[in-house]
Amino acid sequence: MKKFILGVLLTLIVGFGYWYFNNKKQSETQLKKTSELIEKEVKNVSKLIVTESSYAQIFTYKNSKDIFMGIEARKKAIVAVNTKATVGYDLSQLKYELFPETKTLRITAIPKPELNIYPEFDFYDVTQDYLNQFKAEDYNAIKKRVTRQIRKKIEKSVVMQNAENRLLSELQKLFVLTNSLGWTLEFYKQPVKTERELEILL
Numbered sequence: 001m002k003k004f005i006l007g008v009l010l011t012l013i014v015g016f017g018y019w020y021f022n023n024k025k026q027s028e029t030q031l032k033k034t035s036e037l038i039e040k041e042v043k044n045v046s047k048l049i050v051t052e053s054s055y056a057q058i059f060t061y062k063n064s065k066d067i068f069m070g071i072e073a074r075k076k077a078i079v080a081v082n083t084k085a086t087v088g089y090d091l092s093q094l095k096y097e098l099f100p101e102t103k104t105l106r107i108t109a110i111p112k113p114e115l116n117i118y119p120e121f122d123f124y125d126v127t128q129d130y131l132n133q134f135k136a137e138d139y140n141a142i143k144k145r146v147t148r149q150i151r152k153k154i155e156k157s158v159v160m161q162n163a164e165n166r167l168l169s170e171l172q173k174l175f176v177l178t179n180s181l182g183w184t185l186e187f188y189k190q191p192v193k194t195e196r197e198l199e200i201l202l
Helices: 002-045 136-155 158-180 195-201
Strands: 048-068 071-090 095-099 104-109 114-128 184-187 190-192
Touching: 002 095, 002 158, 048 136, 048 158, 071 136, 071 158, 104 158, 114 136, 136 158, 158 184, 158 195, 184 195, 190 195
Parallel strands: 104 184
Antiparallel strands: 048 071, 071 114, 095 104, 184 190
């Protein structure tokens, strides 16, 4: 009788041990597949996203210098500028960490937006006195000054917000994926529970 009971217990122990280790192996395999899936999605997101916009502006340039006893020599030009602007996020520079044991994807760094502008200048209605004529350095100075003004304007324009919205859209893909798989997305160690929280943290 004792041998029978011992045999039953031994069978149960062996059966439980097999079930436990087999189940553990399956869980580890599933966790590995999930980790690989999340990492693949991060790599899909890791691309260059660019938002483009165009601007057209007119500037008036005036300059005068005193020649003698209050007599001034003047020069003037109308500057038409057509500018193509691009705002890009190079998400290949996105930094992250995966923690399979806690089912956590942690974003540790997001690249800064890169603003590039490509202005094209046309000069009209150029008038100049003999003693104050336009030179190459004048045109270069005008272009630099106008370019700075355009850059400042674009930095405050809707194109920057549009670029950020595209960035948010890409990061939301990671949130949706991790959330559907029972993982947690962290942004600089801050857990993200909703898409709205991600927008605020960004």
